[in-house]
Amino acid sequence: MQTIRFPDKTTWNTLLQRPVMDTSTLEQKVNNILQDVRCNGDEAIRKYAAEFDKVMLTDLQVPAAAFAEAEATLEPALKAAIQQAAKNIETFHRAQQEKVQMIETMPGVQCWRKPVAIQKVGLYIPGGSAPLFSTILMLGIPAMIAGCKEIVLCTPSLHPAILYTAQLIGIEKVFTIGGVQAIAAMAFGTETVPQVYKIFGPGNQYVTCAKQLVNKSGVAIDMPAGPSEVAVLADDTCVPDFVAADLLSQAEHGPDSQVVLVTTSEKVITDVENALNAQLDKLPRKGIATAALENSKMILVKDMQTAIDMLNAYAPEHLILACKGAENLADKVTDAGSVFMGNYTPESAGDYASGTNHTLPTNGYARAYSGVSLDSFVKKITFQQITPQGLQNIGATIEAMAAAEGLEAHKNAVTVRLQAISANK
Amino acid sequence: MQTIRFPDKTTWNTLLQRPVMDTSTLEQKVNNILQDVRCNGDEAIRKYAAEFDKVMLTDLQVPAAAFAEAEATLEPALKAAIQQAAKNIETFHRAQQEKVQMIETMPGVQCWRKPVAIQKVGLYIPGGSAPLFSTILMLGIPAMIAGCKEIVLCTPSLHPAILYTAQLIGIEKVFTIGGVQAIAAMAFGTETVPQVYKIFGPGNQYVTCAKQLVNKSGVAIDMPAGPSEVAVLADDTCVPDFVAADLLSQAEHGPDSQVVLVTTSEKVITDVENALNAQLDKLPRKGIATAALENSKMILVKDMQTAIDMLNAYAPEHLILACKGAENLADKVTDAGSVFMGNYTPESAGDYASGTNHTLPTNGYARAYSGVSLDSFVKKITFQQITPQGLQNIGATIEAMAAAEGLEAHKNAVTVRLQAISANK
Numbered sequence: 019m020q021t022i023r024f025p026d027k028t029t030w031n032t033l034l035q036r037p038v039m040d041t042s043t044l045e046q047k048v049n050n051i052l053q054d055v056r057c058n059g060d061e062a063i064r065k066y067a068a069e070f071d072k073v074m075l076t077d078l079q080v081p082a083a084a085f086a087e088a089e090a091t092l093e094p095a096l097k098a099a100i101q102q103a104a105k106n107i108e109t110f111h112r113a114q115q116e117k118v119q120m121i122e123t124m125p126g127v128q129c130w131r132k133p134v135a136i137q138k139v140g141l142y143i144p145g146g147s148a149p150l151f152s153t154i155l156m157l158g159i160p161a162m163i164a165g166c167k168e169i170v171l172c173t174p175s176l177h178p179a180i181l182y183t184a185q186l187i188g189i190e191k192v193f194t195i196g197g198v199q200a201i202a203a204m205a206f207g208t209e210t211v212p213q214v215y216k217i218f219g220p221g222n223q224y225v226t227c228a229k230q231l232v233n234k235s236g237v238a239i240d241m242p243a244g245p246s247e248v249a250v251l252a253d254d255t256c257v258p259d260f261v262a263a264d265l266l267s268q269a270e271h272g273p274d275s276q277v278v279l280v281t282t283s284e285k286v287i288t289d290v291e292n293a294l295n296a297q298l299d300k301l302p303r304k305g306i307a308t309a310a311l312e313n314s315k316m317i318l319v320k321d322m323q324t325a326i327d328m329l330n331a332y333a334p335e336h337l338i339l340a341c342k343g344a345e346n347l348a349d350k351v352t353d354a355g356s357v358f359m360g361n362y363t364p365e366s367a368g369d370y371a372s373g374t375n376h377t378l379p380t381n382g383y384a385r386a387y388s389g390v391s392l393d394s395f396v397k398k399i400t401f402q403q404i405t406p407q408g409l410q411n412i413g414a415t416i417e418a419m420a421a422a423e424g425l426e427a428h429k430n431a432v433t434v435r436l437q438a439i440s441a442n443k
Numbered sequence: 444m445q446t447i448r449f450p451d452k453t454t455w456n457t458l459l460q461r462p463v464m465d466t467s468t469l470e471q472k473v474n475n476i477l478q479d480v481r482c483n484g485d486e487a488i489r490k491y492a493a494e495f496d497k498v499m500l501t502d503l504q505v506p507a508a509a510f511a512e513a514e515a516t517l518e519p520a521l522k523a524a525i526q527q528a529a530k531n532i533e534t535f536h537r538a539q540q541e542k543v544q545m546i547e548t549m550p551g552v553q554c555w556r557k558p559v560a561i562q563k564v565g566l567y568i569p570g571g572s573a574p575l576f577s578t579i580l581m582l583g584i585p586a587m588i589a590g591c592k593e594i595v596l597c598t599p600s601l602h603p604a605i606l607y608t609a610q611l612i613g614i615e616k617v618f619t620i621g622g623v624q625a626i627a628a629m630a631f632g633t634e635t636v637p638q639v640y641k642i643f644g645p646g647n648q649y650v651t652c653a654k655q656l657v658n659k660s661g662v663a664i665d666m667p668a669g670p671s672e673v674a675v676l677a678d679d680t681c682v683p684d685f686v687a688a689d690l691l692s693q694a695e696h697g698p699d700s701q702v703v704l705v706t707t708s709e710k711v712i713t714d715v716e717n718a719l720n721a722q723l724d725k726l727p728r729k730g731i732a733t734a735a736l737e738n739s740k741m742i743l744v745k746d747m748q749t750a751i752d753m754l755n756a757y758a759p760e761h762l763i764l765a766c767k768g769a770e771n772l773a774d775k776v777t778d779a780g781s782v783f784m785g786n787y788t789p790e791s792a793g794d795y796a797s798g799t800n801h802t803l804p805t806n807g808y809a810r811a812y813s814g815v816s817l818d819s820f821v822k823k824i825t826f827q828q829i830t831p832q833g834l835q836n837i838g839a840t841i842e843a844m845a846a847a848e849g850l851e852a853h854k855n856a857v858t859v860r861l862q863a864i865s866a867n868k
Contacts, residue, residue, distance in 0.1 A: 099843035106548035106837075113546050114556070121538050123531035123798035131539070131799075134777055136811050148848040179847055215810040234655070236667075238811035257863065263856040270852040297859075302851050348826055352559055359828040362864075364856035367829055370844045371837055373548035374556075374825040385640040386561050386663035388823040398813040400799040401773055403784040404792055412531075412796055418524035419795045422604055423573040426727050427695040431688040431789035434722075438682065439787075 019311050021287055023318040034332045036244065036381050037274055041227040048198050048227045055202035060209050066199045071174060078210045080192040088181035100183055103371035104155050110373030111160045114392035126408020133396040135165040138212065140204030142172050142219035145196050149177035156376050156390065157218045158187045164395035170212055172200035198228040205232035240390055244381030247276030248365055249334035251325050253341035254283045257361050261340055262293035266307055267366050273309035279316040280325045287316050326350045333384040336365050355384045406439045444736050446712055448743040459757045461669065461806050462699055466652040473623050473652045480627035485634050491624045496599060503635045505606065505617040513606035525608055528796035529580050535798030536585045539817035551833020558821040560590040563637065565629030567597050567644030570621050574602035581801050581815065582643045583612045589820035593637055597625035623653040630657035665815055669806030672701030673790055674759035676750050678766035679708045682786050686765055687718035691732055692791050698734035704741040705750045712741050751775045758809040761790050780809045831864045
């Protein structure tokens with residue numbers, strides 16, 4: 019890791035710049051696949067599975083028997099862990115349910131807002147080295163709580179933990195489709211795969227590009243994606259071994275992961291660096307973590323206020339406060355995806371099991387975007403109902419404003435009604 | 444309006460298709476302006492104002508004195524109307540504030556979620572024939588309630604009602620900049636205009652294209668935009684004069700506005716058509732409304748269930764239920780931006796003054812997007828704090844899942860802490 023001491027505020031932006039993701043070179047290639055699947059459906063999906071994944075797909079949908087088999091295969095301890103995580107995630111997301119509040123803004127003018135499930139959603143779980151069954155919990159559980167009518171899951175991985183988790187939370191439509199083809203299938207629908215209104219889930223740069231392109235054509239997506247990142251704010255009360263472990267748990271995600279340590283203590287830098295080196299040697303994903311650490315930074319600042327200002331400017335996906343008075347510092351956080359407070363709150367708790375969602379805004383998007391939550395699976399539809407008396411109360415206001423905006427028909431929609439009310443009296 | 448009777452379900456999609464907006468031909472032109480403002484700041488803004496709007500801008504920021512002058516100019520009745528609308532909008536949006544709920548998902552594992560204002564937001568209000576001061580209320584009031592630290596308003600219109608409304612709700616930074624230049628100024632910042640994290644507001648196809656392009660480069664936007672639209676569901680209990688007035692209040696927005704009437708009654712079609720023709724003649728914006736009506740449809744269906752199914756498939760921005768049992772029907776609405784119930788609830792009430800927001804998803808986006816609300820101006824940041832005892836409760840779950848996903852460093856972030864807890868006992 020590079021160490022930077024007391025950087026001037028004017029350099030913060032450059033110092034904390036993320037690697038620029040340029041998907042424009044992929045766009046043509048990805049768009050061709052999207053359009054092919056749009057026109058040729060399942061046949062195109064099979065073609066690309068053979069071409070890219072060297073897989074001959076017969077049935078695209080995972081048969082019911084496969085779920086029972088997965089359940090029988092999986093270790094009981096892992097099943098218990100997935101169940102416990104599911105329970106915590108459900109508890110946290112169920113608490114996000116909103117009661118409908120009737121608001122009478124004027125006598126006879128009633129307005130309210132009701133969360134209604136997005137009727138059809140698609141979840142994408144990538145294949146690759148790690149079977150991300152935890153992401154099925156993070157996306158599937160709020161989709162179920164929201165009441166989405168159709169939940170489609172596409173994944174190239176038929177790892178037993180993937181199938182077990184899908185079944186546990188009640189997702190029945192699982193398709194063994196990966197990559198750009200999967201995004202296309204859910205965005206446009208095929209003979210086998212239902213079309214959905216919103217697509218969630220992580221993926222490589224091709225999948226990310228595909229999500230951006232279908233978003234332009236009207237399908238909603240969870241959020242723009244970038245490499246995962248963590249920032250740790252540590253003072254002398256931190257435990258260097260814990261900080262090093264947290265930095266490494268981010269670094270092992272990928273060579274483009276971002277890891278930042280901000281501290282007020284020179285000693286923390288030395289101690290964390292030593293702990294990092296000791297732990298790194300034992301990791302199976304040492305190569306990946308080493309590459310990520312090469313682009314990563316330890317930054318020494320003069321005081322906590324400077325640290326918080328710098329971290330808010332960075333707007334990290336994950337922020338760990340490994341310092342005294344974490345509660346007070348947390349109040350000053352204005353820009354972060356998720357915050358982990360104190361020495362015994364590792365980021366991996368939120369990644370898997372504490373209950374919060376692990377699908378979070380990367381790449382500085384935390385300045386304006388929230389992580390996935392129950393909100394991500396509903397629309398909040400507003401309703402209003404006005405009585406004749408209510409319209410008499412509010413009518414003149416509407417008429418005056420509509421007239422001043424030069425929209426006479428808007429005004430007239432009130433006037434004809436007020437005239438009818440008067441005539442009926 | 445075209446009349447279609449008992450269309451087969453397979454034809455609904457085609458029948459209710461929106462005009463396709465293709466901004467790709469504009470993209471190069473819009474992008475050039477964006478990049479010019481990004482590089483050359485205020486100088487580029489002045490250049491485009493001279494070129495496109497034939498305006499020589501000296502001061503970009505509206506001086507404080509102009510607000511007082513606007514207030515003195517404006518009719519008292521209009522000021523009172525704006526104040527009343529502001530009060531209702533504030534009441535409705537303030538009720539959307541969320542209390543922070545501490546959730547203990549397991550003993551010693553505390554998680555919560557806190558809405559935090561997006562620190563810097565930009566509002567765009569277009570010029571053109573109608574001074575859209577109502578949109579300042581709809582965007583500025585929730586921004587104020589959320590507590591956004593910097594609220595920037597760009598508009599080419601210095602209509603007194605615009606300045607009065609901005610001042611009324613406390614927006615101080617108003618810049619007399621329009622079009623693509625305004626979006627560029629707020630997205631990238633200039634010598635005079637502060638950079639923001641999220642941009643809100645309507646605009647023509649150039650502005651819409653500019654918002655899409657800056658969104659790709661990392662600035663959030665309120666929502667994708669399309670021409671405004673209304674669908675009215677009417678039965679024999681409707682008042683044809685009211686329905687006609689509502690259809691026209693949508694049609695006068697622009698020649699590309701969408702107006703749809705769905706009814707179970709042949710008589711309603713005849714009566715509404717007659718009322719439309721009678722009212723249309725008296726409208727100052729008759730030309731625009733006539734053009735919009737040419738693309739619009741009256742659809743006769745066999746029963747209310749078919750009507751609701753069709754309307755959910757269409758997912759209109761505005762849905763008026765001018766029929767008996769509007770409450771029961773409202774419960775069946777799964778896809779709409781905002782719903783207006785009963786004969787005395789014109790859409791223009793929600794456009795101006797009832798309290799609900801008028802920035803709503805068009806173009807079928809209501810399937811997956813909500814209208815603007817307080818939520819649009821905050822991020823919901825999750826927090827968690829785990830005690831040593833709590834980590835002992837949840838630790839094995841995290842370890843098992845991380846190991847199964849092949850992420851040993853994630854597991855180790857828990858293991859090092861559990862070992863330290865055991866060692867300290």
